[in-house]
Amino acid sequence: DGGITQSPKYLFRKEGQNVTLSCEQNLNHDAMYWYRQDPGQGLRLIYYSQIVNDFQKGDIAEGYSVSREKKESFPLTVTSAQKNPTAFYLCASIAGGNTGELFFGEGSRLTVL
Amino acid sequence: SQQGEEDPQALSIQEGENATMNCSYKTSINNLQWYRQNSGRGLVHLILIRSNEREKHSGRLRVTLDTSKKSSSLLITASRAADTASYFCATTPFGSARQLTFGSGTQLTVLP
Numbered sequence: 001d002g003g004i005t006q007s008p009k010y011l012f013r014k015e016g017q018n019v020t021l022s023c024e025q026n027l028n029h030d031a032m033y034w035y036r037q038d039p040g041q042g043l044r045l046i047y048y049s050q051i052v053n054d055f056q057k058g059d060i061a062e063g064y065s066v067s068r069e070k071k072e073s074f075p076l077t078v079t080s081a082q083k084n085p086t087a088f089y090l091c092a093s094i095a096g097g098n099t100g101e102l103f104f105g106e107g108s109r110l111t112v113l
Numbered sequence: 114s115q116q117g118e119e120d121p122q123a124l125s126i127q128e129g130e131n132a133t134m135n136c137s138y139k140t141s142i143n144n145l146q147w148y149r150q151n152s153g154r155g156l157v158h159l160i161l162i163r164s165n166e167r168e169k170h171s172g173r174l175r176v177t178l179d180t181s182k183k184s185s186s187l188l189i190t191a192s193r194a195a196d197t198a199s200y201f202c203a204t205t206p207f208g209s210a211r212q213l214t215f216g217s218g219t220q221l222t223v224l225p
Contacts, residue, residue, distance in 0.1 A: 004155075006155075035215075040217075040220075041217055041218075042201060042215040042216050042217040042218055043156075043201070043215040045214075088153075090155055090156065092155075092156075100161070101146065101158040101161060102146075102148075102156070102158065102203075102213060103158070104155035104156045104157070105155050106154055106155045107153070107154065107155050109153075
């Protein structure tokens with residue numbers, strides 16, 4: 001079945017370490033997004049990419065980096081510069097443009113020890 | 114930035130009752146969407162209503178949109194315990210090439 005796969009589901013990191021969260025989709029969608037969700041709150045946009053080899057910063061991009069070398073993949077790196085990285089991270093994609101339905105992965109929960 | 118704001122933040126009802134959640138937003142929009150999130154899971158799309166529509170139905174869901182008041186409501190009729198989840202509204206700003214902007218959500222608890 002088509003969908004979005006995020007891995008790992010749970011990740012623990014020591015302070016000062018970079019970690020990379022994987023997001024793969026087989027929906028043939030052009031645009032992909034990374035959101036951060038903190039407990040009891042909504043989603044905040046980190047980065048988004050509308051086509052391969054192109055991406056834009058969202059509202060809270062500081063301390064994060066992304067790449068979009070393939071249409072199917074949009075990995076997110078949480079760097080040591082991110083001051084408070086403990087959160088739930090959600091990847092999403094959309095077929096075309098930005099006016100339709102977003103499809104989400106199951107999320108990755110990052111905990112910094 | 115958070116465009117949509119849901120109200121109430123939390124809602125607890127008995128099974129069989131109707132649940133109504135509201136969403137307000139600030140700027141003109143192309144469309145408004147509602148999503149559901151079970152605890153610790155990804156979001157699932159429920160329904161999309163375009164700016165030129167006033168009401169839309171999907172099964173037990175009814176969504177209304179009032180662009181003059183910049184508000185929307187989601188009604189879940191005959192609620193079930195399985196409807197327990199967080200519900201988010203999301204808007205696409207008119208003329209924007211950007212993404213959806215999500216509200217902070219309503220936590221719905223349906224008691225059996």
